[in-house]
Amino acid sequence: DSGVTQTPKHLITATGQRVTLRCSPRSGDLSVYWYQQSLDQGLQFLIHYYNGEERAKGNILERFSAQQFPDLHSELNLSSLELGDSALYFCASSVSRSTDTQYFGPGTRLTVL
Amino acid sequence: AQTVTQSQPEMSVQEAETVTLSCTYDTSESNYYLFWYKQPPSRQMILVIRQEAYKQQNATENRFSVNFQKAAKSFSLKISDSQLGDTAMYFCASPLKGGNQFYFGTGTSLTVIP
Numbered sequence: 426d427s428g429v430t431q432t433p434k435h436l437i438t439a440t441g442q443r444v445t446l447r448c449s450p451r452s453g454d455l456s457v458y459w460y461q462q463s464l465d466q467g468l469q470f471l472i473h474y475y476n477g478e479e480r481a482k483g484n485i486l487e488r489f490s491a492q493q494f495p496d497l498h499s500e501l502n503l504s505s506l507e508l509g510d511s512a513l514y515f516c517a518s519s520v521s522r523s524t525d526t527q528y529f530g531p532g533t534r535l536t537v538l
Numbered sequence: 539a540q541t542v543t544q545s546q547p548e549m550s551v552q553e554a555e556t557v558t559l560s561c562t563y564d565t566s567e568s569n570y571y572l573f574w575y576k577q578p579p580s581r582q583m584i585l586v587i588r589q590e591a592y593k594q595q596n597a598t599e600n601r602f603s604v605n606f607q608k609a610a611k612s613f614s615l616k617i618s619d620s621q622l623g624d625t626a627m628y629f630c631a632s633p634l635k636g637g638n639q640f641y642f643g644t645g646t647s648l649t650v651i652p
Contacts, residue, residue, distance in 0.1 A: 427584075458640065467629065468583075468642045481639045513581055517640075524571045524633050527640060529583035 428452065429530035431516050437536045443504040446533045450497055450518030456480075457499040458527060459491055460515040468515065474499055475521065506537045542630050544643035551620045552651050558605070559615045559646045561630030567591075570632060572606070572613045577645075578626040586628070589613065620650045 428451035438444055450457050459471040461484075470483035474493035485491075488506075493499040503510060513532045519525035542563045551557035563572070574586040589597045589606050596604050601621075605614045613632075617624055630643040 462581075467644045470639055470641075473639065483639060515583060517583070522633075526573065526585055526588055528585065529575075531582055 427528040427530065429516060429518050429528050431514075431530035431533050433533060434531065435534045435536075437538065438506060439538055440506055440508060442506050442537075443502065444506065444535065446501040446503070446514055446516075446535075448499045448501070448516030448518075448530060450499070450516075451528055453520065454518035454528075455497065455521050456519045456525070457493055457497070458517045458519075459485075459499070459501050460517065461512045462515060462532075463509075463512045471501070503535070508537050511535055511537045542632055542641045542643040544630055544646050546646045547644070548647045548649075550649040550651055551617075553620055553622060555620055556616060556618045557620055557648065559617075559628050559630075559648065561613045561615070561643055563611050563613060563630070563632055563641075565611070565632070572604075573631045574602070574604070574613075574615045575629045575631060575642075576624075576626045577629065578623075583629075587615065617648075622650050622652060624648060625650045 430449045432447045455476045457474045460468045462468050471485040472491050473481040477493050488504050491501045515532045516530045517527040519527045570591045572589045576584045576586045587597050587599045587602050601618045603616045627645045627647050629645045
């Protein structure tokens with residue numbers, strides 16, 4: 426158990442819908458990262474938040490957005506969902522900088538039908 | 539470009555044998571960190587080992603060790619006494635530029651054969 430929690434574990438929805446994925450970092454960690462992993466693919470970095478502020482954006486679609494709240498939990502919002510958005514979405518946390526070890530949550534498996 | 543490359547999409551090893559997974563990277567930074575993560579069939583991402591570039595000594599964690607060649611920008615993972623539970627996808631990763639983005643390789647799928 427990494428100490429990072431993600432909810433829900435599984436999510437099944439239809440095209441065009443909007444969903445919210447939630448992540449709680451390890452106690453004491455200020456940084457949260459979101460990744461997308463499609464079937465048999467590597468990890469694509471989406472976005473990094475540090476202590477409530479956005480620090481870096483990767484290959485994140487405009488239909489996707491994220492935020493980190495004062496209690497440091499983070500949410501990833503996916504809207505106007507398409508079939509291709511079906512993937513495993515990981516949240517990871519680290520103490521502060523990206524040079525610190527990132528600890529991953531169990532992931533949320535999103536299926537868009 | 540800041541990249542991490544894994545050139546072996548698939549590998550297999552007999553149980554109890556030793557296997558080495560390769561990783562190369564490209565960075566202009568002088569100080570950085572390198573990581574190996576394991577993703578078993580459960581899809582959980584698990585940290586295997588971490589190497590700090592300014593340290594000469596190669597990192598070791600039980601049966602896992604790295605061969606870090608800074609000049610060659612190479613960071614290979616050696617698994618000794620391979621066990622069935624080592625069957626997984628292995629990813630090499632690094633923030634490279636010391637910034638806020640983590641770069642992952644495309645992964646090596648390792649199968650341990652009984």
